[in-house]
Amino acid sequence: MSNAQIIDMSKLPAPAVVVVPELETILSALKADLVAAMPAEARSAVSDTLALESEPLTKWLERLAYQLVVERSDRNDSAHAVMLAYARGSDLDQLGAFFGVVRLVIVPAQPAAIPPVAAVYEDDDTFRARIQLAPRGYSVAGPVGAYVFHAKTADGQVLDAAATSPTPGRVVVSVLSRVGSGVPSQALLNAVSAAVNADDIRPLTDEVIVQAATIVNYQIAAKIYTLPGPDSSSVLTTAQQRVIAYAESMHRIGRRPTLSGIYAALHIEGVDRVELTSPTADVVVGETQASWCTAINVTHGGIVG
Template sequence: MSNAIDLSQLPVPRIVENIDYESILAELLDDLAYRYPEFDVPAESDPIYKILEVAAYREMLVRQRVNEAARAVMLAYAEEEDLDNLGALFNVNRLQTDAGDPDAIPPVPPAFETNADFRRRILLSLEGLSTAGPEGAYIFHALSASGSVLDASATSPTPGDVVLTVLAREGNGTPTPELLETVDAAVSAEDVRPLTDHVIVQGVDIIEYTIDAALFFYPGPDSDVVLAEAQAEAQKYVDKQHRLGMDITLSGVYAALHRAGVQRVELESPTQTITVDRQQAAYCTAIAIANGGVDE
């Protein structure tokens, strides 16, 4: 079991404050009354009130900027270039997942791993410093071997044997022989693999499934808009769950499909939770959502 901290369970930092415009404005009005007791509380139409509204709004922006600056130096919250700079502290770079095509019209820029994937590797990098062969170290080196690796797991069925399962980023996740060779070379380096470990690098076992459902709507909202939102949320769910050992739960599918304005969801597929072990990954081959019409 990896010892990486679950960042989602950390409390909200105290330095990040809740900002309320009305509270700031009230403080400014109180300050004005303290400094000038003879000055009556201005009406909202008074120019001085408008000036204080502007000041309160500007202070709110400054406080929000302080919040953003604080989050930018925290691994749990940093994104994009801020996260890249945090990764440099751990000697971990963001991996390129697609080279793009500079000769295309218009040119296609290169693609890089997501903030979530990069953040996970940064966390695992500390375990990667060990040469004792912990699970997190093998996962870190497998993920860092190539931007084409989406996920990896390490298990030890017998003492001395390590089975490293690789999920590819392309297609349904089945890795190519070349990718498996790349990962094998990375985890077999002398400064990575303990001499007593026998490492077996294998491809993932893909479990394919489809989502077939009909949505019924309350009268009023534009059903096409809600249908499109449900389609997008379902896609987000299947993409998030396309990892090793991540189950496809009926509750998760229903939560993705049951958008505001949906009266009920009739789910044809899947019919039960798809249980996935650490050497497997679920892959959705199609999402078909039908408009069942209006039903009060």
């Protein structure tokens, strides 16, 4: 959430605790240690022997080096598992539990169906963002982050939420749904309103109004020209997938799709140039609005050269 100012963890430097293993470096160190352990008069001969790929001892050291790489990779995974920026799946569930946050149900299970249908839960990235906001939810002084956290936790159908204060003592919580363009149902608005107006959440002096986020519609229309060599249809398909993913990532309150972002999504390997006809400027999105791409049309303009 832009107005809650959460940290973009994708921009944080890689953690220093994680050591990237290099097979050749480990193998060279193992060979050097073995040579150093030999009597001085035998070191040259042992070094020459270890330089032979067919030498059984060399093969054994290569296998040992590989095992050490695997072991260090496992350590890397273990370190990542306890970091909010990297944790996935059940590891992320455990981190969420530490903050009292559980993964929300998006689509309830249907155990009576034939065959039974499992529940669909919120994805890792959405869950991670709520965990980030969780400490702000502890406050009952009415900070922006607290309202956003409780609004997003009210129901699994809430895709995004924003809190603004147009006048002192008046808080407006805007809600974006996961369904269609994002316009929430009245039932969803009622659920969010009940959550943010609870006695142990809303300050006594705040008037909290819950509303639907205003949807700003736009379309993407572009023509790409490809270079000789790569299969044009594959390049076109990949470009379409990337621009769809970009539009979906911008479907949040306060995020504005930009021309540079669309160009970046389309200008992939194998593309010579992109002609973008729509939109003609950055999509203007306010702090209570969310963009919705109603159509995406990417065509092939031809092969250059």
